[in-house]
Amino acid sequence: MGQGRRAIELFLALGASAGLAVGCGLPYQDGAAGPESGGATATSPAPGAGHHEGGEGGEGGEGEAGHGNTSHGERKDPGSPLTYATVLGLMQGHLLVAGELMQRGRAADAEPHLAHPADELYGDLEPELSRRGAVPFRGKLTVLQDLIRTAPTAPATAQAVEEARRSIDQALAVLPNWERRDPAFVATVIRELLNTAASEYEAAITDGRIAETVEYQDSRGFVLYAEQLFSGIAPQLAASDPALERKLASTFAALKPAWPDPVPPSRPVLTAQEVRQRTAAL
Template identity: 45%
Template sequence: MKSIGYICLTIATAAIVTLTSCSSTPTAENPSAPGASSKPQGTEAVSQQSHSGHGGKPKININTAILSELDKFEAKLGVPALSNKIQANRPYGSPEDLVTKKVITQEQFDQIKDQVSIQEVKLQGEAKDVDYATKLGLMKGHLLVAKELLDQNQPKQAEPHIGHPVEEIYVDVEEQLNERKVKEFKTTLVGLQDLVKSNPKNAKVKTDFVASVQAVDGAIAALPTSQRSKPGFVLQVINGLLDAANSEYGAAIANGKIAAAIEYQDSRGFVTYVNELYQGISSQVSQADPEAHKAIETSLADLTKVWPAAVPPAKPVKTPEDVTKLVKTIEQNSQKVIDESSTKAQK
């Protein structure tokens, strides 16, 4: 996805509701978390305004959101590289500064103003854990698609996806990593990225890649096993990753063509990891709500076909609107299971 500017981001944790597009990651301070259709417990809004987003979803804090979240605006408005432009013009004293600073026009701002905020949301309890798991899930998705590209001898295409976890996400989750006493692994990711850039045929790439994946998995494992296997929790993470994938895919398509291969690949990686996560809880979901399980499973199968390979096809398999429809179906049915699980827990 985009530029190294993420390293300069202040640590934020957007309020997302799911265990991602880069395109849309939740951050503790940023109320624009993916999968906002889910409602994890423990979200403390700094202000009422900051937590009441368009369509019931949290707003996106344009001062702290990572590029994946900002891609929602890029996809909606169809403005290439808008995410980077928003980031480059920080800080903003008000949402209207997007117009004042000539980032977008007044007409464009009117289309997204209900989704824009400069307020922060602090996360606690389960909401904080969902945010943490979702960000790490986005890292995992990036690495999964990078591995595919490396296996296909495409190191130049793989390299950005190794960089994204550091450039876009690590700084945003670093505070939580420290709180959870997770060993620092930014150095591991940076080392792998540098090696793929300078000497992709080096045998050390494989061992360093394995170490990077293990580091992310280890960070995820900092959450209790019981929580990571709980359908209600995992589905929140899944919804967040799908929200990110949806935004990334929308940003990848322009004029009916796949204009941005990186965003296409980002979304593929996120959906690949979503499938992995759902396989781990599918039997439990099937027992809890067979109808919801069938809808989720069917929609996931259709969604996976959108990305036939890591290298984009000549023509998109589905339109962004088609992908949004599938994602909404999964999120709506996931929310049914999440709500049912929450009701049982309260009894």
């Protein structure tokens, strides 16, 4: 079973995680009716979600329950907005770290990260893209896979990465505007990405050494994209929920030393337990 395959299976299998408190102190409710449907607001209390990458205890060591507070014995709804947004976020994380590696002239290292969105994640997402009326983008991903093998240093390859990222953004944009711009929703997606990153980081470490480079890089990419999401909501959070804004900012500051470079150090800067503790603090 491939790395991304394990990731999506784990993400769907792990139970709902406690939502992040936003605004009036209530967690985001995945799938709650929003202003456009005349229902409750997106800050009604309810579960969020758990992980994505790692299925059989392989990638990220996420195979079983018991990581942080994410396991409540409920399987994620693959059609929920939170799952949809998180899977797209995991795709973005793969492409971000691939882009870093390409800039370093490490096309061979970038190749698996460019392959996973198409080979391991897209198939699970495809029914939701169709149901939600999003433009399919498998072709963009497969072209990218071909280019990284045949023309790794060509400008067209770097351009194809950016085009794929824009396609993922466009797929996210089919969610209702009130939802994808809601700090509670975005903060819960951030939590899911960080939880997944912690599990990938754990899977990268064996006997006190970083033995699995791809898993280390996956976790780095997921944190990078989560931080981008945070940057987008930080001003709004600073006004509506300054305590949460400070907590997220401090979490990223505490986590980022674990990934000093896209090429991993031989020994981890932070232990897997330290990373897990820092993500579980959210």
